Amino acid sequence: MSSTDIILQQLLNGLTIGSYLAMIALGYTMVYGIIELINFAHGDVFTAGFLISLTLFEWFGAGGKTLTGFRLVWMFTLVLILTMLACGIINVIVDRIAYKPLRKAPRLAPLITAVAASFALENIYANWKGPSQIFYPDYFPRVDILHNWLHLNTTVLFTTQDALLIGLTIPMMLGLRLFIQRTKLGKAMRATAQNAAAASIMGIDVERVIMTTFFIGGALAGAAGMAFGNFLHTGRYLMGFDAGLFAFTAAVLGGIGNITGAVLGGFLIGFLKVFSDQWIGGQWTRAFIFTILILVLVFRPQGLVGEDEAEKA
Amino acid sequence: MKKISFLNRFALFIVLVLALTMVIAACAPAQKAAPAATKAPAATGKGTIKIYTSWPLQGAMLPEGQSMKRAADLALEHYLAAHDGKGPAGYNIELVNLDDASPTTGSWDGTIEAENAQKCVNDPACGVYFATYNSGAAKVSIPITNKAGVAQITPANTYPGLTHAWDKGEPDIYRPSGEVNYFRTNAADDVQGWSGASWAQCLGFKKVYLLDDRQLYGKGVADAFAQQAEKIGLEIVGRDGVESTDIDFRALLTKIRASGADLVYGGFVIDSGGPQVIQQMASTGMFKAGTKFMGPDGLVNPALIEQVGGADVANGNIYLTFPGLAPSQLTSKVGKKFFDDFKAKYGEEPSPWSTYAYQAMQVILDSIERAQSNDRGKILVAMRGLKDFEGITGKFGFNKNGDPTFTTLGGNEIKDGKIVFTGAISPDMYKTCK
Structure with a gap:
């Protein structure tokens, strides 16, 4: 591989890592924006997306084989919708x-119950699917786009599965943004985030807003879990811990409570990770990422794009 | 004070019933054990020696742990059958199976392992502590049994520092009494890492990239591999430690692709990133481009193939070393009998480490026979003096460190969706490659 190819490949790696981290980070940041709670169980909802979609594919009889044609379209869409619904509901149940x-x-009390909820979910998964690594088959077709479609002579690998992840996550993030800025419920969410008591006096059903927030966050994490399975193919009951840790860091880095910040933080962590793996050394990656986090927070405690408390969400 | 309500009385009643049930339950095994003791006719006068075992018996480790337990049971059964039902030195042998895994994580836990070792030490009838599976757990329990002067033998520990000089202060830090009380019948990781490097060279690999999970075991084998590679002139093009909980290794694999390595040696166990690294090597096209993967015995597990995506991915791309011989590779008469009887009795093949669970049990029984006593000290001295012992893997004794004087290692490849033994390997094989 030439050094240009290495840089391009690593940028693509960073982009894909960033897109699933950003999707999870959104859930952390939205919930924090509304009720100032760190939902530690959120990373485990991502795992649920992985496990539930895998199970649904099996139920619909995909049987470990790559889907094609019309079957791919209906089954993939259906599984995506059901997974997002299920994960949204799981997140709402956790909240309830x-x-x-x-x-x-x-x-402190809900913080501890959040940790407890996380452990409870992890143990449910371990009992359900076993504690070992689980293989997620290539349900979505895998084609090397650069070689087979564009006939480029390069060592950079970019497949349809990477494209799927990016093509699924970025529209969803934009959709969320539109939802929050343009719809009535989105407005209610922003109002609740600014001041829940005042919002409630103005006739906003705060509990309903909270429920919606948990549902949307869970659904996004579920979609991320499914996309992750389809492009990385391995996971297990504990995968949400790791993904959650980095996604949470992404949310804080960008400015917790801020939607743009979470997305920005997610991509930033993706790029920091590949940079460190390539040029510093795998064993330093975590130290590197968290040192950057500390530095950012020391100089900008509100995060990169975070604003004053009153303006969040 | 409030009067005791009906509800409270009812609760009290339930508690009493429960307590009574527990007392009865506690008595029950004692009643069961009595007839078992009279079964061995010659054991009447001398009493029972207990062997405490300790290794994970739950979670992902359950199949291996259970198979090792069964192998130990079978070794005892075979011994009794060969001696007209008479236990070693006339004693009745009882295996007490403890679990050193934590229910929350499913893997070994230092606190539980320490408690288990303490249980053996505190039980005057405990003659030998038969543990552990994980080397990290052995680091916790050896000092405890060492202080008490109880012999400890492992069915699976491969960490070099437990028996001979390796990391700073080892192995003396595990021997507060200054005496050797810990033994193994399998090869240590350093021998396995050395053999891996020699084997890689014989297979024709030129450039190796080392990965490890930075755990005691994984880093240990990778260190030994690096040592030997340097000695025999096999080029190491890079090395990285990974976080075992990490889920995405593509950035690291891109770096490896760029390094031009034709072999990735991964110091992993089955639940510490190995399967993901292999799977992601496949999905980033590295196997297609001719890069292969080699790993140590922590990955020798039939589940590996399914976890990396099935036979299509694994076939011909994965080499695995094993610090000994798996049950199906045993060529001795005793070894074959063990394999056949195990299959007949339990309806499945014994797991890889069952060989050494069986062999260690053989050593325990032989040591008690030679000690002619149930005294811990005498059993320990007898075990230390093991010489020219005919185990199921061949003839060996213990050297002054407690390591076996002779070991055979196995080289395995994945073919037709199975881990297939392709021949014995050794650190010195690079000289002739035979």
Whole structure:
């Protein structure tokens, strides 16, 4: 590989890592924006997306083989919708059980129940699918775009599966942005984020807003989990911990509570990771990423694009 | 004070019933054990020696752990059958199976392992501590059994520093009493890493990239591989440690592709990133481009093939070393009998480490026989003096460190969706490649 190819390949790697991290980070940041809670179970909803979509493909009889033609279109779409629904509902259930009863309790209490919810979900997955690595078959066709379609002579690898991940996540992020800025419910979310008490006085059903937020966050994480499975092919019950850790970092880095910040943070972490793996050394990657996080927070405690408390979400 | 309500009385009643049930349950095994003790006719006068085993018996480790337990049971059964039902030195042998895994993580836990070792030490009837599977767990328990002067033998530990000089202060830090009380019948990781490098050279690989999970075991084998590679002139083009919980290795693999390596040696175990690295090597086209993967015994597990995406991905691309011989590769008469009887009795093939669970049990029984006593100290001295012992993998004894004097390692490849033994390997094979 020439050095240009290395740089291009690593940029593509960073872009794909960034897109699933950003999708998960959105869930962290939205929930924080509304109720100032770090939903530690959120990374595990990402795992749910991976496991549930895998199970649904099996149910619909995909049987480990690559889907083609019309079958690919209907099954993939259906599985995507069902997975997003299921993961949204899981996130809402987590909120109802673990956070809602503690809405007025001291901050520390829901933080601990969040950790508990995360462990509970992980153990449910471990019992359901076993603790080992799980293989996710190539349900989405895999074609080397640069070689087979564009006939470029390069060592850079970019397949339809990478394209799927990017093509799925970026429109969803834009969609979320539109939803929050243009719809009535989005407006209610922004109002609740600014001041829940005032919003409630103005007739906004705050609990409904919170529920919607959890649902959307969960659905996005579910979609990310499914896309992740289709392009990286391995995962297990604990995968949400790692993904969640970095996504949460992304949210804080960008400015927690800020949607643009979460997306920016996600991509930034993706690029930092590939940079460190390539030019610093795999064993330093985590130290590198978290040092950057500390530096950013020391000089900009509100995160890269975070604004004052009153302006969040 | 409030009067005791009906509900509280009812709760009290339930608690009492539960307590009673527990007392009865606690008594039950004792009643069961009594007839078992009278089964061995010659054991009447001398009593029982307990062998405490400790290795993971849950989670992903359950198949391996259970198979090792069964192998140990079978070794005892074979011994009794060969001695007219008479236990070694006339004692009745009882295996007490403890689990050192934590239910939350499914893998070994230092606190639980320490408790298990303590249980053996505190039980006067415990003659030998038969543990552990994970080398990290052995680091916790060896000092405990060492202080108490109890012999400890492992069915699977391969970390070099447990028996001989490796990392700073090893192995003396595990021997507070200054005496050797810990033994193994399989090869250590350093021998495995050395053999891996020699084997790689014999297979014709020129440039190797090393990865490891930065754990005691994974880094240990990779270090040994690097050592030997330098000695025999095999080029190492790069090395990285990875986080075992990481899920995305593509950035690192891009770097490896750029390095021109034709072999990736990965110091991993099955649940620490190995399957993902192999799977992602396949999906980033590295196998297609001719790069192969070699790994140590931590990956020798039939589940590996399914986890990396099935036979199509794995076939011909994966080499695995094993610090000993798996049960199906045993050529001795005793070895074949073990394999056949195990299959007949349990309806499945014994797992890779069952060979050494069986062999270690053979050594335990032989040591008790030679000690002619149930005294821990005497059993320990007898075990230390093992010489020219006919185990199922061949003839060996223990050197002054507690390592076996002779070991055979296995080279395996994945073919037709199976891990296939392709021949014995050794550190010195690079000289002739035979």
